[in-house]
Amino acid sequence: MKKIARILSITTVTLSCFGGLSGAVAASEYPSKPINMIVGYSAGGGTDVMARTIASHLETYLGEDASVVVRNSPGAGGQIGFTKVAAADPDGYTLGTMNLPAALALTYDREADYDAKSFTWLASFVSDPNTLVVPANSEITSVETLISTARENPGMLTVGLSGLGGNDHFAAIQFAQAANIELNPVPFSGAAMARTSIMGGHVAMGTMAFSQTVGFEEDLRVLAVFADERLAQAPDVPTAKELGFDVEMGSFRGLVAPADLPDDIRETLMSALLKLAEDADFLAAMKKQGSPVQFTPSADYEALAKAQDEAAKHIWEETPWK
Amino acid sequence: MLLDAFLALLDIWVLVAAVFGIVVGIVIGAIPGLGPTMAIALLIPVTFSMAPIPAITLLLGVYQGAIFGGSISAILLNVPGTPSSAATAIDGYAMARKGQGGKALRIALYASVFGNIFSCLALMMLAQPLASMALSFGPAEMTTLLLFALAVIILFGGGAKLDAAIMVLIGICAGIIGLDPIAGTPRFTFNNFALENGFQLIPVLVGLFAMSEVFLQLFNRPKASAGAQEVPELLPTKVGLAEMWRMRTTMFLSSVIGTFIGILPGIGSTVPAFMSYSLARSRSRSRDPSSFGKGAAEGVAAPEAANNAVTGGALIPTLALGIPGDAVTAVILGAFMLQGLAPGPFLFRDYGVEVYAIFEALLLSSIPCIIFGLLLFRVAVHVIRIPPRHLFPAITILALLGAFSVNNSMVDVWVMLGAGIVGFLLRRSGFPLPPLLIGLILGKSLEQSLRQALLTSGGSLEIFVASPIAAGFLVTIALCVIAAAVFHLRTRNKSEKSATGNV
Numbered sequence: 137m138k139k140i141a142r143i144l145s146i147t148t149v150t151l152s153c154f155g156g157l158s159g160a161v162a163a164s165e166y167p168s169k170p171i172n173m174i175v176g177y178s179a180g181g182g183t184d185v186m187a188r189t190i191a192s193h194l195e196t197y198l199g200e201d202a203s204v205v206v207r208n209s210p211g212a213g214g215q216i217g218f219t220k221v222a223a224a225d226p227d228g229y230t231l232g233t234m235n236l237p238a239a240l241a242l243t244y245d246r247e248a249d250y251d252a253k254s255f256t257w258l259a260s261f262v263s264d265p266n267t268l269v270v271p272a273n274s275e276i277t278s279v280e281t282l283i284s285t286a287r288e289n290p291g292m293l294t295v296g297l298s299g300l301g302g303n304d305h306f307a308a309i310q311f312a313q314a315a316n317i318e319l320n321p322v323p324f325s326g327a328a329m330a331r332t333s334i335m336g337g338h339v340a341m342g343t344m345a346f347s348q349t350v351g352f353e354e355d356l357r358v359l360a361v362f363a364d365e366r367l368a369q370a371p372d373v374p375t376a377k378e379l380g381f382d383v384e385m386g387s388f389r390g391l392v393a394p395a396d397l398p399d400d401i402r403e404t405l406m407s408a409l410l411k412l413a414e415d416a417d418f419l420a421a422m423k424k425q426g427s428p429v430q431f432t433p434s435a436d437y438e439a440l441a442k443a444q445d446e447a448a449k450h451i452w453e454e455t456p457w458k
Numbered sequence: 459m460l461l462d463a464f465l466a467l468l469d470i471w472v473l474v475a476a477v478f479g480i481v482v483g484i485v486i487g488a489i490p491g492l493g494p495t496m497a498i499a500l501l502i503p504v505t506f507s508m509a510p511i512p513a514i515t516l517l518l519g520v521y522q523g524a525i526f527g528g529s530i531s532a533i534l535l536n537v538p539g540t541p542s543s544a545a546t547a548i549d550g551y552a553m554a555r556k557g558q559g560g561k562a563l564r565i566a567l568y569a570s571v572f573g574n575i576f577s578c579l580a581l582m583m584l585a586q587p588l589a590s591m592a593l594s595f596g597p598a599e600m601t602t603l604l605l606f607a608l609a610v611i612i613l614f615g616g617g618a619k620l621d622a623a624i625m626v627l628i629g630i631c632a633g634i635i636g637l638d639p640i641a642g643t644p645r646f647t648f649n650n651f652a653l654e655n656g657f658q659l660i661p662v663l664v665g666l667f668a669m670s671e672v673f674l675q676l677f678n679r680p681k682a683s684a685g686a687q688e689v690p691e692l693l694p695t696k697v698g699l700a701e702m703w704r705m706r707t708t709m710f711l712s713s714v715i716g717t718f719i720g721i722l723p724g725i726g727s728t729v730p731a732f733m734s735y736s737l738a739r740s741r742s743r744s745r746d747p748s749s750f751g752k753g754a755a756e757g758v759a760a761p762e763a764a765n766n767a768v769t770g771g772a773l774i775p776t777l778a779l780g781i782p783g784d785a786v787t788a789v790i791l792g793a794f795m796l797q798g799l800a801p802g803p804f805l806f807r808d809y810g811v812e813v814y815a816i817f818e819a820l821l822l823s824s825i826p827c828i829i830f831g832l833l834l835f836r837v838a839v840h841v842i843r844i845p846p847r848h849l850f851p852a853i854t855i856l857a858l859l860g861a862f863s864v865n866n867s868m869v870d871v872w873v874m875l876g877a878g879i880v881g882f883l884l885r886r887s888g889f890p891l892p893p894l895l896i897g898l899i900l901g902k903s904l905e906q907s908l909r910q911a912l913l914t915s916g917g918s919l920e921i922f923v924a925s926p927i928a929a930g931f932l933v934t935i936a937l938c939v940i941a942a943a944v945f946h947l948r949t950r951n952k953s954e955k956s957a958t959g960n961v
Binding site for chain 1: 593641792
């Protein structure tokens with residue numbers, strides 16, 4: 137009996153060694169060449185800056201010789217880059233940045249060669265909730281007064297939007313539905329233009345992402361955030377949920393790979409990303425760029441993507457923006 | 459603060475960055491179709507690993523260099539490298555045909571530097587108060603400002619006013635193609651995805667000005683071969699200080715226009731270039747009426763001073779409010795954010811040294827700009843002696859390449875060739891092209907602002923009178939129309955009298 141037990145234990149040990157060994161081989165094999173990180177926007181934009189910060193810090197956690205190269209494929213609102221990632225081989229050498237809800241929203245308003253199922257959702261790094269914001273000198277001082285003003289002049293309260301089909305547009309629609317009011321959306325070309333018009337009092341309110349309000353505290357008053365809990369950067373601002381409006385919307389930036397990424401490569405990447413999420417240098421660099429960092433790994437990220445996809449689909453069916 | 463900032467500039471890498479940026483900028487800007495935006499986009503990855511001050515000095519150097527480079531091809535080849543140098547081409551090319559290409563380039567260079575220094579000083583002294591001016595421009599104010607700009611181009615741009623008005627309207631109509639700016643509906647895109655963003659400016663510019671020139675030469679063959687015989691002689695290029703001093707008021711007013719319009723987001727440098735050209739033309743009318751369009755030095759100095767003054771102006775809202783005025787400042791804004799300098803009202807407070815160092819770098823880079831500008835144009839000026847049959851194939855290739863490289867899209871190439879044919883037909887029929895370009899640039903913004911204003915007011919036109927700024931612009935437009943009409947009647951009476959007198 138003892139013999140059998142010994143043989144068994146030896147076999148187990150040997151097997152586990154092999155198992156461990158094969159794991160080690162796979163891990164040392166990947167990455168064996170440079171990893172491309174595709175950014176659907178041009179160099180110097182917010183997403184590109186995030187990609188470059190992730191790329192340079194990720195290299196250290198992927199092994200000594202690892203190199204991550206950022207490649208910009210701008211055009212068509214990011215669609216060209218997203219399509220490239222979706223169409224690439226799932227070998228771990230093509231990763232891409234992902235912008236929610238924009239990337240999935242555009243699959244409804246035009247022909248796109250990908251959908252939420254075309255990606256392996258690795259991790260979201262930036263979560264930038266939308267807000268309800270009015271000019272600092274506005275007579276509207278709370279969500280309550282905002283709603284009563286909107287009810288007094290139905291369809292006249294102007295909302296400055298960065299454009300159509302973006303997260304602030306979705307936030308405005310969802311809030312108007314939740315509060316049962318009618319707003320008057322005025323699209324601008326870009327978030328900064330919309331913000332300037334709000335600051336100048338040319339439009340009454342906005343639903344811009346929180347990071348857009350940072351640095352403009354003297355000219356803007358944030359009434360509520362559309363996040364599930366209060367933000368550490370603005371603890372005095374209530375969430376819409378606290379006030380009784382079930383609205384959650386924001387812009388999320390993360391990292392994806394093509395669908396069907398092999399599990400061993402995925403684990404290597406995930407363990408590197410988890411270490412990255414705790415790296416003080418990395419967090420400081422992200423914070424300096426003004427992006428609210430919130431690390432949401434794989435399964436939760438996929439759930440977030442599905443929720444955003446549903447929201448975009450729903451809005452497109454009810455109030456198409458194009 | 460200013461001294462600290464100056465000390466931060468005393469770094470060999472800042473000098474290297476400035477010189478490298480300017481030289482690369484001039485070379486890229488001189489190639490038709492590759493403008494400052496392209497030059498900056500090409501170089502931005504180089505700056506990723508650099509410290510903030512040299513990185514942004516490099517990009518601003520590229521920008522300045524490319525603007526001057528654009529006027530090299532505008533003056534010598536009548537092929538503007540950037541939309542704003544289309545104004546420079548009018549008198550610059552005329553000077554070059556007379557053999558004064560070198561002189562025109564020198565004037566362009568000095569006027570550029572003047573405009574740059576002027577707007578830079580305005581930026582350094584008035585950035586904060588001027589930023590708040592941008593805040594008071596909402597949709598209604600923008601609408602009336604854009605109308606004013608169009609009125610100036612039509613009324614004072616020279617040539618028949620009806621022709622100019624027709625061209626502006628065609629340009630505005632061309633701007634309808636693409637997504638509706640308010641509702642997002644695709645208009646006249648024929649389900650073609652590439653047309654959803656409308657006509658891209660660079661392919662249209664290259665087609666209208668460069669390709670149409672090639673077509674003109676093609677159909678003028680007998681004349682062209684005769685023209686090849688009479689290669690203009692290169693006249694001495696010296697420009698005295700006195701000559702520049704004579705143009706001081708023109709340059710000053712042009713710089714004010716450039717800086718002011720640069721502050722307003724989304725208008726860019728083409729409109730101030732043409733506005734100041736028109737202004738210079740109407741001011742000098744009493745002295746020297748016919749010289750404009752035939753090689754007037756002031757016709758080169760005015761747009762060059764204005765389009766360089768835009769840089770400083772456009773940086774004000776970019777840095778203080780985070781609104782990039784055009785594609786170039788958008789890229790510079792990205793570079794700032796990449797370096798961790800987040801724009802906004804607190805930028806000046808939190809990163810004062812960096813910001814002022816960058817302003818001073820912009821100011822001081824005028825010195826290498828003059829040195830290398832003078833060195834490079836000595837070579838470039840000989841281009842005028844290349845016979846057209848050798849030159850135009852090269853221009854065609856560059857035009858195709860330039861149009862394609864904007865978005866790596868063949869649609870842009872077809873747009874460029876289409877614009878070339880349209881430009882050729884219009885030029886043969888004697889219509890001016892610049893108003894068409896301005897109409898195309900401003901049409902979209904005008905439509906968007908107008909509809910935004912009407913959305914906010916619930917469809918009432920009162921919004922344009924209620925705002926003092928908007929009302930002021932409307933009154934100014936009315937005054938301009940009256941002035942132009944009175945002037946027109948007076949000159950007609952005079953010419954009739956002189957005509958009868960001759961009889």
